[in-house]
Amino acid sequence: MSVTEVSQKYRTTHSYPGALYLLPSDEDEKERLAHQHQLYKTLFGGRVIFPNIVFPPNAEVLDLGTGSATWLVDCRSLLPESVQLYGMDIESKLFPAYSVTPANTHYSIGSVTNLPSYWSSKFTLVNQRLLILALSKDEWRKDISEIYRVLKDGGYAQFTEIDSNWISGPKTVEYVKFLNDFLEAKNLDLQCCDHIPELMANAGFVDIHTEEVIVKIGKWAGQLGEEARNASIGALRGMKGPVMKAGGMGFARTPEEFDQKMDEVADEWDRTEGSYRKLKVFYGMKCQ
Numbered sequence: 001m002s003v004t005e006v007s008q009k010y011r012t013t014h015s016y017p018g019a020l021y022l023l024p025s026d027e028d029e030k031e032r033l034a035h036q037h038q039l040y041k042t043l044f045g046g047r048v049i050f051p052n053i054v055f056p057p058n059a060e061v062l063d064l065g066t067g068s069a070t071w072l073v074d075c076r077s078l079l080p081e082s083v084q085l086y087g088m089d090i091e092s093k094l095f096p097a098y099s100v101t102p103a104n105t106h107y108s109i110g111s112v113t114n115l116p117s118y119w120s121s122k123f124t125l126v127n128q129r130l131l132i133l134a135l136s137k138d139e140w141r142k143d144i145s146e147i148y149r150v151l152k153d154g155g156y157a158q159f160t161e162i163d164s165n166w167i168s169g170p171k172t173v174e175y176v177k178f179l180n181d182f183l184e185a186k187n188l189d190l191q192c193c194d195h196i197p198e199l200m201a202n203a204g205f206v207d208i209h210t211e212e213v214i215v216k217i218g219k220w221a222g223q224l225g226e227e228a229r230n231a232s233i234g235a236l237r238g239m240k241g242p243v244m245k246a247g248g249m250g251f252a253r254t255p256e257e258f259d260q261k262m263d264e265v266a267d268e269w270d271r272t273e274g275s276y277r278k279l280k281v282f283y284g285m286k287c288q
């Protein structure tokens with residue numbers, strides 16, 4: 001198959017120069033992110049803001065890698081209308097339509113590695129969720145120092161990421177080994193959860209906390225288990241284009257084989273009681 005044939009066959013992705021992000025930006029992804037947001041919210045007992053923040057009436061809140069802005073929209077419902085909300089992403093395809101965007105909400109295109117210079121010391125809260133398939137180690141460092149820069153003194157950053165450990169059966173072990181190799185070849189950091197607290201401390205954050213929940217995956221865990229399976233397998237299936245463009249990396253020779261392997265992994269989660277991953281939230285304050 002030629003490179004052109006391969007690229008026409010797969011889902012729409014971002015077109016931001018230099019960005020490493022692997023997942024698609026299309027309607028199916030929008031739906032997956034909406035379900036995933038509800039799942040994560042439920043698992044964390046309905047919480048979307050983790051640090052204990054008193055928002056002044058003119059506070060400004062930033063959501064980086066906002067995607068379809070599910071977090072930002074929920075956050076807005078908790079805050080006074082005078083609070084200004086900003087969502088930034090390398091790709092605008094998932095942004096809510098302009099016609100349903102309230103006056104206090106602003107979306108823009110840009111990368112977390114290079115935030116506008118005029119945003120220095122602006123935000124009371126910066127949220128960033130699920131950039132695990134997007135940033136190299138160096139970019140994580142840049143990202144966290146940029147977030148520190150754009151926070152007000154006493155403002156908080158919160159990061160939500162999924163842990164790289166995946167507990168299930170042999171198909172999952174085989175997949176995770178491949179994923180590690182694939183992401184390493186792409187210069188992405190599957191172990192970002194292990195590095196975020198240290199990167200935060202190095203950037204100057206204080207009062208750093210970590211919270212985590214177990215995400216049970218598979219039919220055996222009831223409706224939430226099925227939601228978790230769909231969210232996870234949907235993300236893994238979304239990487240089919242990049243994996244096949246990289247020649248399958250010894251994991252799948254054809255797109256059909258890739259699909260079959262994903263079916264087998266999802267089936268293993270359904271059948272293996274005790275399959276789980278951990279979801280982690282890290283937050284910390286810009287030193288006053």
Ligand SMILES: C[S@@+](CC[C@H](N)C(=O)[O-])C[C@H]1O[C@@H](n2cnc3c(N)ncnc32)[C@H](O)[C@@H]1O
Binds near residue numbers: 064088
């Ligand atoms: C898995 S989605 C998560 C979306 C949203 N944060 C959520 O939790 O529903 C990751 C998002 O990060 C965006 N992204 C990837 N690399 C980025 C970068 N360097 N700067 C800003 N956004 C980025 C993608 O376009 C995508 O919308």
